Amino acid sequence: MISILLLINEQSCSIQACSEHVLKQALFAGYDKEVRPVKEQSTKINITVVTEIDTILSLNEQDEFIDLIIWTSLTWTDEFLRWNVSDFGNCTFIRTLASNVWQPDVVYLNALDNIPIVSDDIKYVSIDHMGNVNVWHATHSSLRCEMDITQFPFDTQACDIVVGLWSYESNTTLLTLGEKRLNVPTVHMGSSEFETISYHGEANPRPCGALTNESYTELYYTLILKRRPEYYIFVLILPSFLLTSLCIIGIFTPNSHDGERHEKMTLGLTTLLSMAMILNITADAMPKSAKGLPLLETATSSETPRGAYITDGYDLLTQFQPAGARRVFPCFDEPNFKATFDITVQLNGFPDIRTVLSNMPLKENYVDDSLTTQTYKFKRTPIMSSYLVAIAVPLNDYDPVTFTNDGYGTVTMHNVPRQKAKIYGKLVTKSLKAMAKRTGIDYNVEKVDYAGRHASNYAMENWGLVIGSYAPTFFPIHETVHGWFGNMVTCAWWDDIWLNEGFTSYYEVLIAYQIGAYTLSKKLSEFSRLRKSALQKYGNRALHDKFYDAQYLNAPWSAVYLKGPIIIRMFHKALGNRFEPRLFSFLKQNLYKNVNSSLLISSLTKDTEMDERAMLKSFIFNIDAPLIEISYNSESRRFEIGQSPYEFPDDDTKWTVPIWFRRRQGAEEELVWAKAREEASPIQLDDDDYPEDFIFDEQCEAFAVYNIEVNGRSRHLCKPQGSAKRDHLQEHGEYLTESNEASSNFDDNEI
Structure with a gap:
């Protein structure tokens, strides 16, 4: 009995033990690794891809490629490699050589070279009882990486890793993104010049092209690297600065009493040779086909209203405030750097003559011999800040409407519905006359174009070319007043943007009342509304607000539109009949210059009581x-x-x-x-x-x-009641609408 029991016990153990050998023979009997592992041809195979960058060996900037060691995990379901666990001694998974199973032909599509670290002859895959197959590939890959050295040596590079299938279309085999596997601190860097910032991926189906109608799935992984600039600061930037200083010293070094100093010639030659060496170092480090040049920028248009952009009704518009001009042309893009501008616009590929607008009237335009390139040259601008430069190429959905303005040039409405254009023209022409008469300063421009937009809620006071919405009718007067406050006299830096916008918003209301667009009650109610909104929404902002980067100005600017005019109204009341003579004298003394809050306070409170000076300071600088x-x-x-x-x-x-x-x-x-x-x-x-x-x-x-x-x-x-949550541009009241135009003080025959 004992021997029989032992025999049974041994047989029981042999049945429960997992025999991978038996399982493998059962699975691969009749298995064909050359066909897709699906039982129905219409079934799609989903391949989950996970990439992990192990080592960044080098980034070759001159030839524009990056050397990486990449681990790639592929997981898919093989319908022919499934089994019942209980039939094979509870075997839940097995491993076998990768060469024994069907594998997707996943490749790096932008690879210049791809060397497997482990070949299929010694590489294993794992297979579970549900048919899920997983394999890891380790490769040494050289990938194409286009370099953008615009901000060299403070640049950030983005290198793409494109993963795709070589043979299988997306209707049979799909690639999907797996979990993010890059752990930035663990990436081994072969060179310390760059540091890894991030790594992310996205899926993108693409058509094959003109040869077939098939589409393929590609996975795009982007590796972001940031250059460490210390080496270039000490080897290029500082020596360049010192050598440039030596050049300046050499120019102003006095001659000896008997002629030129030999040391001056030696210094000049040494400086030139040193600069040549630095240029040689720079040239060796720069790729020959890089996107852009260091510290220069190529202008591209987008649908975002910043820099040059495209929008409904226009082939091109510009919005340069506060720092958009640098996106279009090299410049010192700050308000205190003023210059005159000679603007030339070329249109390529436009067969028809177009309307092209800029700050000044058109000087000449011509078409080349091929009839495909049109050139438009404009007159030189007055001295102004770069943020006031403007260009517009309207499609003219609405016919332009032009008004003559005795002694003040012409006013033309572009892309504005005719009824609105009629109202706008009256407001602009009357405002120009009223401001010139009130300040004693003529607006130095031969024409004013207004390029209207419907789907927007802003306007920009570009000198001679206002660009903005034609929905709220307060825009024309506001942007016209900017000719004096902002265009001719400009804040030195955006800390004092209230000098532009606050005075403009204040005189916008006064001029609207002066030309009959506001009644007295409307004027008072507008000040009341501005006051309520300022108290409710912008108590935590001072008029003079510190800004260090022009890219982050938009959020708090609404405060100066609301708080500015109310505080200026108080200044006006406190100073009485001394206010405007001193203010307009301040404008005349600073025409085409830049000003700040301290300069304004000094001008307004000259020979006045200390209380008035203290009032201005406390309300300008306090929140x-x-x-x-x-x-x-x-x-x-x-x-x-x-x-x-x-x-x-x-x-x-x-x-x-x-x-x-x-x-x-x-x-x-x-x-x-x-x-x-x-x-x-x-x-x-x-x-x-x-x-x-x-x-x-x-x-x-x-x-x-x-x-x-x-x-x-x-x-x-004087405590604000109710709510004031609308944007400041939407809060402004209407001056004049089509419905009340007939009852206004405007005379159609006057213009």
């Missing part, structure tokens, strides 16, 4: 707004005045605030100052005064909120 607390003291019969920040009450910021008041309705308006550095003088009541009759800041002209307490009763004045 928030003051909460003025006025309480009546019945024993002393006077109003006592205090202040605290409105939005940030725990802060200790103080302002010098003008507080206008009347002792009773119809009484003369008086002024008292709430001061930043000392307590405000109280308001003493006369014998016939009643505290309840006092009226404080009747039109809310100070940028402040009031809390007034009289005999135990409190009331709040």
Whole structure:
């Protein structure tokens, strides 16, 4: 009995043990590795691809290729390599040589050379009982990598790794992205010149081309490398700077009393030879067919309204503020670098004569002998900042409408519906005359073109060529006023953009009222709306706001459109009839120049009280707004005045605030100052005064909120109510619409 039991036990063990040999013979009997492993021809095989960069051996910049050691994992399902686990002693997977099974012909499509590190003769695949096959390939690959050295030596390079199938179309075999396998710190770098930043992939089906109608799936992996610039700083940049300085020194080195100094000649020759050596080093490091040249940029158009772009109704438009000009041509793209511009536009491949617009009138245009290239040359611009340069090539969906403007050139509306163009033309022509008369400064331009866009909510005051929406009708006056505030006199840096936009927004309202586009009630309600929006949305912004990079200006700019005009309105009221003469004298003294806040304060407060100078400084440089607390003291019969920040009450910021008041309705308006550095003088009541009759800041002209307490009763004045969440461009009121045009002060025969 014992021997029989032992025999049974041995047989039981032999059945439960996994025999890969038996399983392999069963699986591969009749297996054909040359056909796709599917039972139905219509079944697609999904191949999951995972790539892992093990080592970056080198980046050859001159020949533009990168040497890598890449591990690639391929996983797919083979329908002929499935088995029932219980039939083969619970074998769940086996390994076999890769040469025994069908494999997809996955290749690196942009490889110049591809050397397998492990051949199929010794490479194994793993197969589980569900037929899932996995294999890892290790290759030494040389891949094409186009170099972009525009920002050399502070450049970042993007090298593509394109994975695709050589034979199988996407209707039979698909490639899909697996998990991201690059762990940047573990990538071995053969050269320390570059560091790895990121690695990511995406799938992209592509047609084969004209030979067949088939399509293939490709996987694009992008490896981002950033150059470490230290070597080039010390070998190229610093020596170049020093040698250039030596050149300048050599030029101004005085001659000896008996003629030229031999040392001067030696210095010049040595400098030239040194520069030649540096250029040779640079040339050796640069690829001959690189995209771009160092520190130069090629202009390309896009649909993003920055630089040169394409949009509905236009083959080309430009938007250079704040730093878009550098995208189109090499320049010092900052507002304080002003120059004149000779602009020439060439259109290639346009058979018909087109309308081409720029800042100045067209000087000449001609077509070449092949009739395919048109050249448009424009007159020289006034001295202006690069962000004001503009070019537009409209399709003229609407016929241009031109207005003559006595002594002020012509005004032409392009791509604006006729009824809107009629309104816009009147607003621009009247605004030009009104501003010239009010300031005593003529707008130095022969024409004004307005290139209208429907699907936009902005406008740009380019000198002589305004580009912007024709939806809100406040744009024409606003952009016209910019001719004085921004174009002729420009902020030195974007810290003081409020000098451009704040004064423009303020005089936009005044000019609209002056030419009859606003009634008095509309003028007051517009200031009220601006004030409410500024208090609600931009208390955390100062007018003078520090900016160090022009690329990040757009977000806070709305503050100056709202807060700027309200604070300027307060300045105007406080300075009275001294304000405009001093402001316009400031403009005349700085025509075609750049200015800042300090220069404006000095000009406006010359020979004035210290309170007025302190007022300007506190409201220009401080964030928030003051909460003025006025309480009546019945024993002393006077109003006592205090202040605290409105939005940030725990802060200790103080302002010098003008507080206008009347002792009773119809009484003369008086002024008292709430001061930043000392307590405000109280308001003493006369014998016939009643505290309840006092009226404080009747039109809310100070940028402040009031809390007034009289005999135990409190009331709040000039406090914003409701919500103001719309964009500042959408908040502006309409001056004039088609429906009320007939009742306006505009006369059709006047223009």
